[in-house]
Amino acid sequence: MTQHTPRPWIYDSGAVYAENGRGRIALADRDNPRTKPVERDANARLIAAAPAMLELIRALLTQWEDQVIRNPLLSQARALLAKVEG
Secondary structure (H helix, E strand, C coil): CCCCCCCCCCEEECCEEECCCCCCCEEEEECCCCCHHHHHHHHHHHHHHHHHHHHHHHHHHHCCCCCCCCCHHHHHHHHHHHHHHH
16 A cells, blocks of 8 residues: 555645645645646646545456456556556
């Protein structure tokens, strides 16, 4: 299992943060001058959704694990999960 910051990750006006019981942890900063605001917002939404996407990939693979399904998308999902988990 990966050691990322636990969810929920919250998107708020171009910033992404998590609550850790002692306050907010910044995961993406809206004040980064190297990217356009539209790009920062899109990046922040993607980052905030990442834990939910990871959980969905795990759930789908678990559900289809015992079924004999030959689908390249499942192989890609397994490879992506392996990459995420290191």
